[in-house]
Amino acid sequence: MASVKPVVVYPPAADGGRRVRVDDQFLGIAYGPLDIAEFLRRAGIEDADEAYVAATGLIEWRGGGPGAWAADRDGDSA
Template sequence: MPDTPHITVHPVTAKGGRPVTAHTHGTDAPLGTAYGLRDVVEFARRAGLHDPESLVEQDSPMIVWTGAARTPGPERPRGGCPAAGGSARSRVSP
């Protein structure tokens, strides 16, 4: 049985985001932390999934949601101070 590439959105961490990993060729690689659906779309795009917006909207099996509901959590402002609701992790600008 072939190994199907997909991304996994893991349960919410204590800091409020959901870790996202890409699974391909039998291994998992971290993509970052999702704080909203737009982050999941961006990580799916980086992982090389075709039409990531549709995959998220249509609840595709290529995006595996673990833990609670499929929504990563409240959207947070990009960049800035984590204490002010920003993210300390690096992001690629659209």
């Protein structure tokens, strides 16, 4: 069985994007669960999809879980 390294998803930035890394490798900036699923597919987890991203214990979510994407934007809606 192959060793699987944890995926770390960092808190949302001002633009809502979240840095994603595996071990010491930066995978990219995700703007939603589908972006993370694509990063995981490129890393070899072929069955990764939005449901997988929300449910897997492989991901360490920092600064909010799979539903936290926008930075606090008080006053955006009038």
